[in-house]
Amino acid sequence: MTDFSGARKNMVECQLHPCGINEERVLDAYNNIPREKFVSQAQRSIAYADNDLPLGHERFLMAPMTHARLVHAADIKPADVVLDIGGATGYSAAILSQLATTVVAVEDQPDFVEHAKAALIDLDLLNILHFDTPLQDGDKKHAPYDVILLNGAASVIPKSLLAQLNVGGRLCYIQRDSADDVCGSATMITKRSDGHCDTKTLFETRGHFLTGFVGEAKFSF
Numbered sequence: 123m124t125d126f127s128g129a130r131k132n133m134v135e136c137q138l139h140p141c142g143i144n145e146e147r148v149l150d151a152y153n154n155i156p157r158e159k160f161v162s163q164a165q166r167s168i169a170y171a172d173n174d175l176p177l178g179h180e181r182f183l184m185a186p187m188t189h190a191r192l193v194h195a196a197d198i199k200p201a202d203v204v205l206d207i208g209g210a211t212g213y214s215a216a217i218l219s220q221l222a223t224t225v226v227a228v229e230d231q232p233d234f235v236e237h238a239k240a241a242l243i244d245l246d247l248l249n250i251l252h253f254d255t256p257l258q259d260g261d262k263k264h265a266p267y268d269v270i271l272l273n274g275a276a277s278v279i280p281k282s283l284l285a286q287l288n289v290g291g292r293l294c295y296i297q298r299d300s301a302d303d304v305c306g307s308a309t310m311i312t313k314r315s316d317g318h319c320d321t322k323t324l325f326e327t328r329g330h331f332l333t334g335f336v337g338e339a340k341f342s343f
Contacts, residue, residue: 126158129170133157137172143194151220152190158290159241160213174330177210179231182330184273189214190306192271192294195310195324198222201325202268205286208257208332209273212238213251218271225250226264230257230333258334260286267291275306275329278337287313296329 134152139255143149158169161183165175174182198221206215206227211234214225219242227250229235235254242250253261258280260270266288272295279293287293293312298306308324 124158124167126156126166126169130157133170133172133186136191141187141191145191145194147221148190148194151193151217152186154220155213155245157186157213157217159244160211160216160237172310175232179234180330181208181210181231181234181262181286182274183210184329188327188329189217189273190327191327192296192308193217193221195308196269196292196294197248197273198269202301203264203266204263205260205267205270207260207270207272207323209238210234212241212250212252214271214273215252216242216245216247217309218269219247222269223249224264225254226261226267228255228259229253230255256334257332262286269294272296272332272335274332274335276332276335277312278335284311284313284319287311287319289313294324295335296327297323298329298331301331303338304332 134149158166161169173185176182202222204218204222205222209215209227215225218225260283265286268288268291270293275296275298277299293311296306297309306329308327310322312320
Protein backbone atom coordinates (compact mmCIF):
# COMPACT_ATOMS: atom_id res chain seq x y z
CA MET A 123 0.00 0.00 0.00
CA THR A 124 1.26 3.46 -0.88
CA ASP A 125 2.36 5.65 2.02
CA PHE A 126 0.58 8.81 0.88
CA SER A 127 1.68 10.83 3.89
CA GLY A 128 5.30 9.95 3.16
CA ALA A 129 4.85 10.66 -0.55
CA ARG A 130 3.38 14.06 0.27
CA LYS A 131 6.29 14.89 2.55
CA ASN A 132 8.78 13.79 -0.12
CA MET A 133 7.01 15.95 -2.71
CA VAL A 134 7.43 19.01 -0.52
CA GLU A 135 11.02 18.28 0.48
CA CYS A 136 12.33 17.00 -2.87
CA GLN A 137 10.27 18.93 -5.44
CA LEU A 138 8.99 22.15 -3.90
CA HIS A 139 11.61 23.25 -1.41
CA PRO A 140 14.64 22.78 -3.73
CA CYS A 141 13.11 25.05 -6.40
CA GLY A 142 12.97 28.01 -4.05
CA ILE A 143 9.56 27.63 -2.44
CA ASN A 144 10.34 28.50 1.15
CA GLU A 145 7.21 30.24 2.44
CA GLU A 146 5.85 28.10 5.27
CA ARG A 147 2.20 28.83 4.46
CA VAL A 148 2.65 27.52 0.93
CA LEU A 149 4.61 24.45 2.00
CA ASP A 150 2.04 23.68 4.70
CA ALA A 151 -0.76 23.86 2.14
CA TYR A 152 0.87 21.18 0.00
CA ASN A 153 1.65 19.12 3.11
CA ASN A 154 -1.96 19.31 4.29
CA ILE A 155 -3.89 18.48 1.12
CA PRO A 156 -4.00 14.80 0.04
CA ARG A 157 -3.37 14.97 -3.72
CA GLU A 158 -4.38 11.31 -4.13
CA LYS A 159 -8.03 12.24 -3.46
CA PHE A 160 -8.13 14.26 -6.68
CA VAL A 161 -7.10 11.53 -9.15
CA SER A 162 -8.60 8.20 -10.15
CA GLN A 163 -8.04 5.10 -8.05
CA ALA A 164 -5.67 3.78 -10.72
CA GLN A 165 -3.52 6.92 -10.53
CA ARG A 166 -3.23 7.24 -6.78
CA SER A 167 0.13 5.50 -6.59
CA ILE A 168 1.61 8.15 -8.91
CA ALA A 169 -0.32 11.14 -7.58
CA TYR A 170 2.86 12.80 -6.28
CA ALA A 171 5.03 12.24 -9.35
CA ASP A 172 6.67 15.33 -10.80
CA ASN A 173 4.67 15.44 -14.01
CA ASP A 174 1.23 16.38 -15.32
CA LEU A 175 -1.35 13.62 -14.83
CA PRO A 176 -4.04 13.08 -17.51
CA LEU A 177 -7.56 13.33 -16.10
CA GLY A 178 -9.63 12.93 -19.27
CA HIS A 179 -11.29 15.49 -21.56
CA GLU A 180 -7.74 16.41 -22.73
CA ARG A 181 -7.15 17.95 -19.31
CA PHE A 182 -4.34 17.42 -16.82
CA LEU A 183 -3.56 17.80 -13.14
CA MET A 184 -0.61 20.17 -13.20
CA ALA A 185 2.74 18.85 -11.95
CA PRO A 186 3.19 19.72 -8.26
CA MET A 187 6.33 21.79 -8.74
CA THR A 188 4.85 23.88 -11.57
CA HIS A 189 1.62 24.51 -9.69
CA ALA A 190 3.47 25.36 -6.48
CA ARG A 191 5.81 27.81 -8.23
CA LEU A 192 2.83 29.65 -9.74
CA VAL A 193 1.06 29.75 -6.38
CA HIS A 194 4.22 30.94 -4.63
CA ALA A 195 4.73 33.72 -7.20
CA ALA A 196 1.13 34.89 -6.74
CA ASP A 197 1.96 35.81 -3.12
CA ILE A 198 -1.53 35.03 -1.83
CA LYS A 199 -2.49 36.84 1.36
CA PRO A 200 -4.95 35.47 3.97
CA ALA A 201 -7.57 38.11 3.09
CA ASP A 202 -7.34 37.53 -0.69
CA VAL A 203 -10.17 36.29 -2.89
CA VAL A 204 -8.85 33.91 -5.56
CA LEU A 205 -10.34 32.75 -8.86
CA ASP A 206 -9.19 29.24 -9.80
CA ILE A 207 -9.74 28.45 -13.49
CA GLY A 208 -9.71 24.93 -14.90
CA GLY A 209 -8.81 23.22 -11.64
CA ALA A 210 -10.53 20.03 -12.86
CA THR A 211 -11.04 17.65 -9.93
CA GLY A 212 -10.42 20.31 -7.28
CA TYR A 213 -6.82 19.90 -6.08
CA SER A 214 -5.83 23.44 -7.03
CA ALA A 215 -8.84 24.94 -5.25
CA ALA A 216 -8.04 22.86 -2.17
CA ILE A 217 -4.48 24.19 -2.07
CA LEU A 218 -5.63 27.77 -2.59
CA SER A 219 -8.24 27.39 0.15
CA GLN A 220 -5.40 27.04 2.65
CA LEU A 221 -3.97 30.42 1.64
CA ALA A 222 -6.92 32.70 0.84
CA THR A 223 -10.14 33.70 2.55
CA THR A 224 -12.31 32.60 -0.42
CA VAL A 225 -11.70 30.57 -3.58
CA VAL A 226 -14.04 30.71 -6.57
CA ALA A 227 -13.42 27.69 -8.79
CA VAL A 228 -14.75 27.52 -12.36
CA GLU A 229 -14.77 24.29 -14.35
CA ASP A 230 -16.55 23.33 -17.58
CA GLN A 231 -16.63 19.53 -17.19
CA PRO A 232 -19.56 18.35 -15.02
CA ASP A 233 -17.84 15.13 -13.94
CA PHE A 234 -14.82 17.11 -12.73
CA VAL A 235 -17.13 19.42 -10.77
CA GLU A 236 -18.83 16.42 -9.19
CA HIS A 237 -15.49 14.85 -8.22
CA ALA A 238 -14.21 18.15 -6.85
CA LYS A 239 -17.27 18.86 -4.73
CA ALA A 240 -17.20 15.38 -3.22
CA ALA A 241 -13.49 15.58 -2.39
CA LEU A 242 -13.72 19.08 -0.96
CA ILE A 243 -16.72 18.18 1.22
CA ASP A 244 -14.84 15.10 2.44
CA LEU A 245 -11.94 17.37 3.46
CA ASP A 246 -14.33 19.85 5.10
CA LEU A 247 -13.08 22.75 3.00
CA LEU A 248 -15.86 25.30 3.28
CA ASN A 249 -14.35 28.44 1.74
CA ILE A 250 -14.61 27.26 -1.90
CA LEU A 251 -17.41 28.20 -4.30
CA HIS A 252 -17.60 25.88 -7.31
CA PHE A 253 -19.26 26.74 -10.64
CA ASP A 254 -19.79 24.78 -13.85
CA THR A 255 -19.13 27.47 -16.47
CA PRO A 256 -16.91 28.14 -19.52
CA LEU A 257 -13.35 28.60 -18.33
CA GLN A 258 -12.60 31.75 -20.31
CA ASP A 259 -15.59 33.54 -18.75
CA GLY A 260 -14.22 33.39 -15.22
CA ASP A 261 -16.89 34.49 -12.74
CA LYS A 262 -17.89 38.15 -12.88
CA LYS A 263 -20.37 37.83 -10.04
CA HIS A 264 -17.69 37.49 -7.36
CA ALA A 265 -15.08 39.80 -8.94
CA PRO A 266 -12.78 41.59 -8.43
CA TYR A 267 -10.15 38.98 -7.55
CA ASP A 268 -6.81 39.51 -5.88
CA VAL A 269 -5.40 36.47 -7.68
CA ILE A 270 -6.48 34.53 -10.76
CA LEU A 271 -4.78 31.18 -11.41
CA LEU A 272 -5.05 29.32 -14.72
CA ASN A 273 -4.37 25.61 -14.37
CA GLY A 274 -2.71 25.28 -17.74
CA ALA A 275 -1.44 27.16 -20.75
CA ALA A 276 -2.93 30.02 -22.75
CA SER A 277 -1.91 31.97 -25.80
CA VAL A 278 -4.60 34.61 -25.24
CA ILE A 279 -6.04 36.11 -22.06
CA PRO A 280 -9.50 37.60 -22.70
CA LYS A 281 -10.01 41.26 -21.87
CA SER A 282 -13.11 40.29 -19.89
CA LEU A 283 -11.00 38.10 -17.60
CA LEU A 284 -8.40 40.80 -17.00
CA ALA A 285 -11.29 43.08 -16.06
CA GLN A 286 -12.04 40.74 -13.16
CA LEU A 287 -8.65 41.47 -11.55
CA ASN A 288 -8.50 43.83 -8.61
CA VAL A 289 -6.01 46.72 -8.66
CA GLY A 290 -2.72 45.11 -7.70
CA GLY A 291 -4.21 41.72 -8.58
CA ARG A 292 -2.07 39.00 -10.13
CA LEU A 293 -2.99 36.56 -12.89
CA CYS A 294 -0.65 33.57 -13.13
CA TYR A 295 -0.57 31.08 -15.99
CA ILE A 296 1.65 29.36 -18.56
CA GLN A 297 2.14 31.35 -21.75
CA ARG A 298 2.35 29.35 -25.00
CA ASP A 299 2.15 31.22 -28.29
CA SER A 300 0.77 28.30 -30.29
CA ALA A 301 0.00 24.60 -30.16
CA ASP A 302 3.29 24.01 -32.02
CA ASP A 303 5.34 25.24 -29.05
CA VAL A 304 6.84 22.45 -26.98
CA CYS A 305 7.64 24.67 -24.01
CA GLY A 306 6.08 27.74 -22.48
CA SER A 307 6.80 30.37 -19.88
CA ALA A 308 5.15 30.72 -16.51
CA THR A 309 3.88 34.29 -16.54
CA MET A 310 2.37 36.76 -14.08
CA ILE A 311 0.21 39.71 -15.11
CA THR A 312 -0.22 42.44 -12.48
CA LYS A 313 -2.95 45.08 -12.78
CA ARG A 314 -1.90 48.67 -12.14
CA SER A 315 -4.02 51.45 -10.66
CA ASP A 316 -4.43 53.01 -14.12
CA GLY A 317 -6.05 49.81 -15.39
CA HIS A 318 -3.09 48.74 -17.49
CA CYS A 319 -1.12 45.58 -16.77
CA ASP A 320 2.51 44.68 -16.27
CA THR A 321 3.77 41.28 -17.42
CA LYS A 322 6.59 39.28 -15.90
CA THR A 323 8.09 35.99 -17.07
CA LEU A 324 8.69 33.73 -14.08
CA PHE A 325 10.30 30.53 -15.41
CA GLU A 326 10.33 28.18 -18.37
CA THR A 327 8.02 25.17 -18.17
CA ARG A 328 5.63 22.94 -20.07
CA GLY A 329 1.87 23.19 -19.95
CA HIS A 330 -1.25 21.88 -21.67
CA PHE A 331 -3.67 24.37 -23.19
CA LEU A 332 -6.92 25.12 -21.41
CA THR A 333 -10.16 25.20 -23.39
CA GLY A 334 -10.94 28.69 -24.64
CA PHE A 335 -7.45 30.10 -24.17
CA VAL A 336 -5.93 29.40 -27.58
CA GLY A 337 -5.72 32.31 -30.01
CA GLU A 338 -3.44 34.23 -32.31
CA ALA A 339 -2.57 37.09 -29.98
CA LYS A 340 -0.82 36.94 -26.65
CA PHE A 341 -3.18 39.37 -24.96
CA SER A 342 -6.48 41.04 -25.78
CA PHE A 343 -6.72 44.41 -24.07
